[in-house]
Amino acid sequence: MPVYIRKNVNFTPPSIDNFPLEDDEDYITxxxxxxxxxxxxxxxxxxxxxQWYDEVWQIIEKRENERLxxxxxxxxxxxxxxxxxxxxxxxxxxxDSVDGRYIxxxxxxxxxxxxxxxxxxxASWEEESVDIHYVKAYLIGVQVYLVVTIDDMxxxxxxxxxxxxxxxxxxxxxxxxxxxxxxxxKCEASRNGDYLGAMFENPETAEVWLEVYKLPRDAWLxxxxxxxxxxxxxxxxxxxxxxxxxxxxxxxxxxNEVEPPPAATQEESTGGEKHTPKLSPTSVVMKxxxxxxxxxxxxxxxxSACQKVDSGEVIGTGVNHILTPNHKDMRKEVFAHLxxxxxxxxxxxxxxxxLEDVNFHFMTAGRLVPxxxxxxxxxxxxxxxxxxxxxxxxVVHYSLLKQHKDFDVKPDLVWPYLSPVTSSAISDxxxxxxxxxxxxxxxxxxxxxxxxRGIVNIMDRxxxxxxxxLDPNICPQNLDDYQPYRTKTSTYLLALCDNGALYIMMxxxxxxxDPICITPPVESEDDIFTMVxxxxxxxxxxxxVLKSGKVQIRDTLQGTVLCEPVxxxxxxxxxxxxxxxxxxxxxxxxxxxGNNKDYGxxxxxxxxxxxxxxxMYQMKLFPTLDSYMSRKRDKVSQTVHAKIENRIEALMKExxxxxxxxxxxxxxxxxxxxxxxxxxxxxxxxxxxxxxNRPEIHYKRVRNLSQTPGSMxxxxxxxx
Numbered sequence: 001m002p003v004y005i006r007k008n009v010n011f012t013p014p015s016i017d018n019f020p021l022e023d024d025e026d027y028i029t030x031x032x033x034x035x036x037x038x039x040x041x042x043x044x045x046x047x048x049x050x051q052w053y054d055e056v057w058q059i060i061e062k063r064e065n066e067r068l069x070x071x072x073x074x075x076x077x078x079x080x081x082x083x084x085x086x087x088x089x090x091x092x093x094x095x096d097s098v099d100g101r102y103i104x105x106x107x108x109x110x111x112x113x114x115x116x117x118x119x120x121x122x123a124s125w126e127e128e129s130v131d132i133h134y135v136k137a138y139l140i141g142v143q144v145y146l147v148v149t150i151d152d153m154x155x156x157x158x159x160x161x162x163x164x165x166x167x168x169x170x171x172x173x174x175x176x177x178x179x180x181x182x183x184x185x186k187c188e189a190s191r192n193g194d195y196l197g198a199m200f201e202n203p204e205t206a207e208v209w210l211e212v213y214k215l216p217r218d219a220w221l222x223x224x225x226x227x228x229x230x231x232x233x234x235x236x237x238x239x240x241x242x243x244x245x246x247x248x249x250x251x252x253x254x255x256n257e258v259e260p261p262p263a264a265t266q267e268e269s270t271g272g273e274k275h276t277p278k279l280s281p282t283s284v285v286m287k288x289x290x291x292x293x294x295x296x297x298x299x300x301x302x303x304s305a306c307q308k309v310d311s312g313e314v315i316g317t318g319v320n321h322i323l324t325p326n327h328k329d330m331r332k333e334v335f336a337h338l339x340x341x342x343x344x345x346x347x348x349x350x351x352x353x354x355l356e357d358v359n360f361h362f363m364t365a366g367r368l369v370p371x372x373x374x375x376x377x378x379x380x381x382x383x384x385x386x387x388x389x390x391x392x393x394x395v396v397h398y399s400l401l402k403q404h405k406d407f408d409v410k411p412d413l414v415w416p417y418l419s420p421v422t423s424s425a426i427s428d429x430x431x432x433x434x435x436x437x438x439x440x441x442x443x444x445x446x447x448x449x450x451x452x453r454g455i456v457n458i459m460d461r462x463x464x465x466x467x468x469x470l471d472p473n474i475c476p477q478n479l480d481d482y483q484p485y486r487t488k489t490s491t492y493l494l495a496l497c498d499n500g501a502l503y504i505m506m507x508x509x510x511x512x513x514d515p516i517c518i519t520p521p522v523e524s525e526d527d528i529f530t531m532v533x534x535x536x537x538x539x540x541x542x543x544x545v546l547k548s549g550k551v552q553i554r555d556t557l558q559g560t561v562l563c564e565p566v567x568x569x570x571x572x573x574x575x576x577x578x579x580x581x582x583x584x585x586x587x588x589x590x591x592x593x594g595n596n597k598d599y600g601x602x603x604x605x606x607x608x609x610x611x612x613x614x615x616m617y618q619m620k621l622f623p624t625l626d627s628y629m630s631r632k633r634d635k636v637s638q639t640v641h642a643k644i645e646n647r648i649e650a651l652m653k654e655x656x657x658x659x660x661x662x663x664x665x666x667x668x669x670x671x672x673x674x675x676x677x678x679x680x681x682x683x684x685x686x687x688x689x690x691x692x693n694r695p696e697i698h699y700k701r702v703r704n705l706s707q708t709p710g711s712m713x714x715x716x717x718x719x720x
Contacts, residue, residue, distance in 0.1 A: 076552070076561040079622055081568070081592075081615040085119060088112075088614040091593050092132060094582040098139040100536065103584050103591060104147055104161070105614070106132030111149060113161055116584035119616060125159060125166035137161075140193035141221045148196070154183030156198055160220060160279075163228050169220075169279055172198050172213075180204060190362035190382045191428070193217050195285070195400060197360050197385070210288040210358050212385060212400070216280040227277045286404040290358075290389050291396075357390035362400075363430040367450025369412050371399045384412070386433065388421045395421060395435060425467035427491065431639045432507070434493055436464025442495060444507050446488075448639055456513035458495060458503055466496040466532060470556065471539040472636040475506060485650040489638045494542075494556070497521070500528045502559060518559025530577050537586035541628055545581065549573040551592060553625070562624045565617045567594040574612060590617040 038046055093106040102113045102122065110126035134150040144162035151157075158169035173182040186199040196213045336343055362382035365373040372378035378401070388395045397413035398404075415435075423436035431448040440462040444453040458464065470492040477490055490508025495515070497503070500522035503515040522528055526548035534556065535541045541562075542554040549572060552561050567573060571594035574580050580593035595612040620629050642650075 076564050077624055078564045078566045079617065080566060082618045082621070083119060083616040085114075085614040085616060087121075088114070089612045091580060091612075091614050093135050094580050094591055094593065094614070095135050095137055096536070096582045096584045097137050097145055099143075100584050100586040100588075101143070102137075102145075102161075103582050104135050104137050104145075106135040106149060108132075111135065111147070111159070111166065113164075113166070116589050122164050123161065123166055125168070130155075134187075136188065138189050138191070138193045140217050144221060144224065146189060146193040146215070146217075148187050148189060150184060150187055154185065154201075156184040156187045158196075158282075160224065162224055167224065167277065167279070170282065172211075173200065186358065188360070189215070191430075192380075195362050195382050195385070196282070197362075199358050201356075208290060208356055208358075210360065210387065212285040212288070213282045214285050214400075215282055219280040223277060223279055285400055286398065286409045288387060288398070288409060291392055291394060358387060359390070359424060360385055360387045361424065361426045361430070361433070363426065363433070363447060366431070366447035368445070368447050369397050369399060371412065372401050382430075386424075386426075388424065388435075391420055393417045393420050395424070423464050423467045425469055425493070427469040427638050428471075429638045432469060432491065434467045434469065436467050436495065438463050440464065440497070442467070442493070442505075442513075444493065444513065448641075453507050454513040456505060456515055458497060458515050459499075459501070462501075463498040464495055465498050466494075468494040468532070468534060470494060470534060471633075472638055473633045474540045474556070475508070475636075477508075477636065485642050485647060486640050489636060489640055491638060492556075494532070494534070496529060496532050502529075502532065504557065518557070519554075531579055531581060533581075533583075535583050535587040538628060538631075538633070540631070541587070541625070543581065543583065543590070545573070545576060545579045547576055549576040551579075551581070553619075553622075563622050565590060565592065567592065567615060570597060571595060571612065571615075572597055588618070588620050590619050591615070592617070 037043065088105055088107070090107050091105045092108070094103055096103050096116075101116060103116060105112050105114060108131045109128060110124055110130060111132055112124040113122045114120065115122050131152040132149050133152050134148075136148045138146045138148070140146045140160075141162070144160065147159040147161055147166075149157045149159065154173070155175075156172040158172070160167045160169060172187070173184050175181050180202060183201040183203060184198050185201055187196065189196040193215055194217055196215055198211050198213070199208060200211060201208050363384045363386060364380065365371060365378060365383045367373075369384045372381075372383035383400055385398050385400055386395055387398065393416060395415040395417075396411045397415075398409055399412045417435075417437060419437040419439040419441065421435055422438050425434045426432065431446065432453075433445045433447055435443045435445075437443075440458045440460055441455060442458060442464060443455050445451075446453050472489050472491040475490045475492050477486065488508060490506060493505050493507055495503045495505070500519070501517060502519035504518055505513045505515045507513060526546065528547045529544055530547050531543070531545035533543050535543055535553075540556045542556050544552045544554055546552070551565050551573065553563050553565070554561055574593045574595045582591045583589070584591065592615045593612060594615055619625055
């Protein structure tokens with residue numbers, strides 16, 4: 001069918017001016033205009049209600065989505081407690097012994113030791129008006145422990161537990177009449193109890209300082225051993241006299257009269273302090289004050305400032321200069337005058353907080369501070385203490401073997417940094433030292449070799465809150481291809497950030513510090529970690545406590561939640577921000593302190609007993625931890641010292657082990673020798689034939705050698 005199209009016909013769009021105008025009051029185009037506009041103030045009320053309704057609806061949608069995500073999430077199994085220790089319901093703090101045999105429980109009016117396996121009280125030490133809030137135990141001998149406690153009044157006590165009894169040693173800050181009452185807020189000892197550090201505070205003058213003590217550990221062990229021997233001999237004599245009964249009915253004479261037990265025995269049964277055996281006293285090694293502020297040299301003149309400056313043997317403290325405070329103030333005024341128009345854009349200077357907290361580590365000798373490295377008597381003993389104050393940018397090392405005066409101690413090594421130090425950690429053998437900073441950086445030092453293993457940035461604008469070295473037996477140890485012996489040990493470092501994120505990084509020979517996030521940053525404040533601690537004896541498991549009160553057991557390398565120990569419904573975790581948690585029997589038993597939710601509502605009765613209880617969990621019965629409990633863990637030393645004898649022995653063992661393989665290679669080599677010689681002869685014959693068939697080339701003699709290309713005459717240096 002033909003289609004006829006008109007020619008020369010153009011389409012003209014309608015003019016914009018001809019479009020009809022929209023009527024604002026046309027309720028057909030806008031459904032909201034069906035209703036008349038409300039007058040004031042009802043219009044404002046309607047607007048507020050509509051906005052409130054939208055916000056509420058958003059909150060409802062958010063909660064519904066969270067509830068939906070929570071229902072889809074795979075929840076970890078929850079396990080209930082195995083036993084309840086109601087007699088220890090007033091426990092304020094709990095710590096485990098290093099070998100896992102006992103747990104020490106701090107209570108109002110004293111301290112008690114409980115056997116982990118039987119949950120029975122072994123011994124107790126009691127004192128009126130003493131509320132123990134901190135307890136820490138150190139293994140100083142065979143089943144002999146040094147127990148450090150701090151009560152609610154700030155008094156620090158040293159006790160020794162051995163032979164199922166407590167022996168009181170001393171009070172570090174004992175109050176004397178007419179003197180000033182001093183408070184101890186932190187007290188920690190070295191790994192084997194050779195040295196002890198205590199932070200003192202003077203409430204009247206607001207001064208703080210650190211005192212380091214030398215503990216006579218060997219003398220204490222000998223004295224306790226002699227006391228135990230005397231008690232055994234006396235008990236045998238008492239048993240012998242008891243068997244001999246009087247034959248006649250005469251009145252008892254002073255010779256056969258049974259005397260009451262001595263006062264010492266009575267006091268020891270109740271844990272008294274008066275009649276305990278007299279032990280060797282401790283000695284003060286040094287006293288350290290916080291570093292001075294960077295305000296300038298307090299000298300009144302340049303001459304006196306030059307006299308106060310030392311010889312400069314120790315650098316990095318930032319105080320060895322002659323810049324006076326007046327000079328610094330003048331420089332600030334000049335800068336403010338020159339940049340008056342830009343001063344408002346500078347960030348405001350924050351007032352420096354007083355240094356009220358100190359952190360320190362006792363370390364053995366190393367290449368960084370070699371004092372005592374060549375002394376055989378100092379092997380395995382602390383020789384150096386590393387100190388850093390909260391808010392400072394320095395890590396200072398002091399030698400423990402030098403004689404120091406009070407508050408007149410010169411450091412042996414200073415590490416200055418740009419960012420304030422926020423955390424630090426040291427390995428069990430003190431060969432590795434990690435330092436965390438406010439800007440998210442971490443530095444790992446190999447103290448034994450005196451080198452730096454690496455620097456890593458976890459995340460910008462994130463503070464490193466906690467650092468922990470893990471046992472190297474969970475880390476793969478890779479040997480080099482050439483050396484048949486280890487030169488370094490690889491280990492994992494666990495880092496906790498202030499945003500709730502957990503990172504793990506591997507430090508080893510030839511490895512880069514690549515942090516791996518095992519737990520992402522938290523969104524809710526209730527999910528922030530208040531406690532992250534590796535389980536003793538099983539560092540591939542972590543016990544974590546959330547601010548909401550949840551207790552979780554996680555896989556260290558993956559960060560997944562394996563199980564959750566839960567308290568009875570009638571109890572809740574005591575102080576989730578500072579929980580009372582301890583692990584005994586080398587990771588087999590878990591102890592949690594729970595408070596009764598209905599405590600205070602009961603009328604009558606002893607409310608102290610109903611305040612709470614200490615709950616025990618047999619972690620070896622948790623099904624999700626069976627693979628971890630049965631896993632074999634070999635002991636790996638973090639310090640590798642390969643002597644020349646050990647190296648030669650390792651090389652000889654490797655050569656002897658390869659003897660059979662080398663003999664097989666020699667036989668195979670002799671078998672291939674004939675074919676290789678024949679190939680060489682064939683190649684030689686072919687080369688001779690090619691040389692015979694090569695054509696001869698005759699070159700014409702050139703008279704002037706200077707005209708031949710490539711000769712020395714062409715260069716301008718050899719022209720006449």
